[in-house]
Amino acid sequence: MRQSSIIDIISPIMAGPSSSHTAGAVRLGLLARNVYNTKPDKITFKLYNSYAHTGKGHGTDKGLLAGILGFSVDDVRIKNVFDTPEAQELNYSFEFLDDFNRHPNAVDFIFEGGLNMTVSGDSIGAGEILLTKINNFSVNLDGKYNTLLVVYEDVPGVISAVTHIIQEDNVNIASLHCDRSGKGKDASMCICVDGELSKKCLNAVSDLKKMYIVRYIKKLES
């Protein structure tokens, strides 16, 4: 498992008032935005537990929206994000829920549009975050690595084919997380890499048979 760094502890430099409920919310929004990767027609934010109970007071709703709009954690616009032109162009709503099976600081982003997608994540403390689910697949995305997300048909040889293409790019794999909805059904792969994947590499993965979603999710800058 990855060890935390001193840098995680003495940062981020951020707009207050809460690292888990404001900065963490912005970072969850930013990473979910990178996963969805296109402009949605509508987005619903479902906030759970502590996020639901104390979120308004901590600006969690503002943070999540600011992240979806691409604002960084120290952006001075977060305080008044609802009034920004960017927010007014977006169709969004919030729901506040209880679910004791979920993390205290959990959120679902429900994107609707050309592609419908639900992205779930937790704010795990000190601004650190984890995306845990994309649609029905479990994932493990903390925004610290450039990550290749692939959803494909569960047939033999895909993991080998994809990792081979990455090897040809001469890029090292930091971690690999796989899941599937059932034997022969949809499967997913989350590949965190050191360094950058090339366009050529991403095209080669996309050209493999029965690839449903191929996303290159850049690591968060702040």
Next chain:
Amino acid sequence: MDQVITTFRQLYYVCKASNKKIYEVALDNEVAKGEYSEYTVRLQAKKSLDAMKEAIKIGLKSTEKSPSGMSGDDCNKLQKSICSSILGDTARKIMIYALATSEQNLRMGTIVACPTAGSCGIVPSVLIAFAEDNNIPEGEQINALITAGEVGRLVSNKMALAGAVGGCQAECGVAAAMATAALTQMRGGSVKQVINAVALALKNILGLTCDPVCGLVEIPCVKRNPFLAIHAVTASELAMADIISKIPIDEVVDAMEQTGKLMSPLLKESSQGGLAKTKTAIALEKNILK
């Protein structure tokens, strides 16, 4: 160095064997993990230190209330106090800086989460007030901040630094442990004294609840920052006199993790118990969130 440091015990023995300070071993360790260079860590520490100083500077001058109207002018009051401090000028300055930073935070101003935003006043107030009053050069302030960062890192490997997971002991408690490490480092404390200061600070804050009124980082969070900043000073005073924590720091962290798990979710940043459910808090809630 091949082995990555995960406990205070390891940290102590590596420091002892190599005759190095905590920040030196901590930097070696960051490099050994292979993700950051020494330069990158020192640069982030410098940026964070500058941002902390800027937040204090703005906070000292501002009397702007928080959006709720509940807080925002306590720093100004303490600065104007005509009553002399029984703890001395540096201690008074620490309290003022802690309030200045914390009040900037509730205004949604720019602060450094160190380790968290709710506890953002503790490390900067202790580090910067002491450095100013004792002419500590910037390089040593950065070393002190890295020492503090290493303390926070080692605790965070055991438990998440979030009020919703571990209560306030995991936020302001850890911040006090980090602050006392920075302070004891700047005072010329030995590795053993720094680690003991950390143990003493954490041990005496176990079980602290997170029960913010109206769910806002205001009551009791703002005033808790100067309180725990002075807590950090107390720990350093004891440790510099070679007073030893009978329970070693790694075991204190284990106890803290267990305590966090045993605490009811009602007392962990859900605002469903404790101070948040007092008669006055409920009345405030009706007033503010209507």
